[in-house]
Amino acid sequence: MAWTRARDGLPLYYECFEPASRPRAAVLLLMGLGANARIWAPVVAPLRAAGHTVVAMDNRGCGRSGVPWRPWSTRTMAADAVAVLDALGVRRTHVIGASMGGMVAQELALAFPERVHSLVLGCTSGGLPRGPALVTRRGVREVLALAVRTVRPVPLDVQVERFLCANISGDFAATAPRDGECWRAVEAMLAEPTCLRGLLHQSLATVRHSSWSRVGGLRPRVLVQHGTADPVIPVAAGRELARRIPSADFQQLDGAGHALGLERTEEITQRALAFMRAEESGSRV
Template identity: 30%
Template sequence: MPIVKAGDIEIHYERAGEGPRLLFISGTGGDLRNKPNVMDGPLPKHFDTLAYDQRGLGQTVKPDEPYSMAQYAEDAVNLMNAIGWQSAMVIGVSFGGMVAQELAITHPHAVEAMVLACTSPGGEGGASYPLHELQEMTREERARHMIPISDRRHDEAWAKANPDTYEQLVAMAAADPFADEPGHAMGQRRQLEARAQHDTWDRLSDIRSPTLICAGRYDGIARPETQEKMVSRIPHAELKFYEGGHLFMLQDKQAFPDMISFLTGGVI
């Protein structure tokens, strides 16, 4: 279990593959113990891939204090420095895309190229769905609330027409095998509190790395209109939509090849 001191915390990470350096920043509640994860997908076949549990999550330290988006960006660059990377390509997914924005703005030298997937800039550009407002719900209640938002095709009529699939989605979304661990609920809450404060809108023009924005056509968390605003603000950015919702990377088989092609300059 690789753990490294990165700034003021110890971070759990995994590293696999060969090729160009790639930092993968995961979404809300990300925990590398949940399998399969990004290290089981196509990225390590093309990149020297580094993924990690963010502060408050998984096997990384969970300080019981307020977290900030700036801290999450510092954690990312501190981890890179700790393993000897001065720069890397970056894929940030959902919450991880928010962290990637902060990283690219505050440490432009560290980001060679970037993919922002199903994420939002906040502020006047539009925020992702306010998950922090759902913390009083049980996990099952949150799952049932979020399924038709995560993919707007999965409305009440769809759920009635596909009851078995719907209940499978609820069970998967509600599952949390580490829920009883000390600090687990606190760390997740701290992350959502930081997420609620995310706002890079007025600074997006400071991003200098080539950027691909990827999004699901039916995503009600990071909405399509927000993606259009974001691509208009980031220099050297392009936008691609995929057939899916917030989980379009699992729903549309073209998503990962497009990301890989973008980051490798078309060499797959």
Template identity: 35%
Template sequence: MMPHARTRAQDGTLLAYQHEGGGRPLVLLAGQANDHHWWDGVREDFHTTHGTITVDYRGTGDSDRPDGPYSTQVFAEDVIAVLDDLGIERADVYGTSMGGRVAQWIAVRHPGRVGRLVLGCTSPGGPHAVERDATVRRALAQADPAAAREALLDLMFTPSWLAGHPGPYTTLADPGMPPHARRGHLVASNDHDAWDALPQITAPTLILHGDQDRLTPPDNVTLLAARIPDTRTHLFPGARHAYFQECRPQASTIVTEFLAGPQ
């Protein structure tokens, strides 16, 4: 096991990553402007069968924070650089939110490197995707940081879950990110469009979503399932964007059972 390590991307950017547990490798990809802490409290659910690999995206965590480039395709190649550094030829991949967009490109561009694919609370991007509504965008763009944080918490979790879980919360972005990196991540996520490429995915794919997700509307599940050849889907009733935390026991079990299928 190599808990914390670094390697270089193709363009020389220093990338930090974390490798925990043993067994078949499972790459866990976080949402926009988040580092590996997105998976705190969840990744150990997979350690009975998998060794988990997380990456601090460029711009986050202990990775370099260059001026650019930032895109979901660049992030995908960064993940491949990490797998190469670990000597891993093939891994299962589980990406959530922007991480699901990154995972799409990994599966499209490197089909031989992906065993099974899990896409959570994500979308195909581009003009075909179902976007969040204007009220959500305005709430997240508030000038008051505290108000914007509360808005994001409300999009991530239900009030009842928040009442029983006072924090700290690990899905509200890396607080150490410089402004240029935050902008880069926003552009990367907003510019993602894998629609035309999705039918090229050959990995068996599981698509997960909270049915009350306003950050990435659940209608995107149907769109992804129609474009990716070998898919199954699951919606979590009442859940919002961070279903993987709020519905953790059920969600982790569903993912583990899916990953146990044939490669």
């Protein structure tokens, strides 16, 4: 557990997990709107077991990182990620970004391609301005309403249940045990709720993000992962994102919702690990 400073002096919180076996390249994890790094717990474990140093950071505006008064952009958050890498002395890393974190990951790879070994983009998009066919307004409204509710004094178990119902498929939500890893990860995240100002500024950065016209210039290899039952960002957005990135791989997860790291942990991590190993060895999956 540690802090560093962004370019504007804002404190940035991050956690670094050393590998449980022979060290491989580092993996940077970037989370979505209003969510802090604690929700990555189910994904951290298999990445560490595979030998990767795992870095999970709290984006500005949430968790233990600072909350500026002025708005910011996904490019600012990409620069924040570089500040964390610099603090750790990591020159090059694999990057896994989910939802808004996937947008930040795109900006990171576009602005600092020399720092990114490969890119895994989950349940994300090239931006909301592309239209309702690729990002549903209803889905965005539901996520924002859910996030706003987390700043209200509601019992934690109720908050966890609401989060799961809004972000994973109905079948998985109905069977997720309250003492299971998925429930505990969401509970740990919600124990440190995002303040309303941070949530609004992160929302503004997400709404303003648009990389559709630039993702064709991505230099690192990219794996796009998306669930067919995602209620927030439809699978069509993931397919379009992969189509616009030269030689990108696309993994469709049938029946999966928005929070792939909670619902399909093993499936997405094993595919990501195979993809990253292939990139490290210079071969393709």
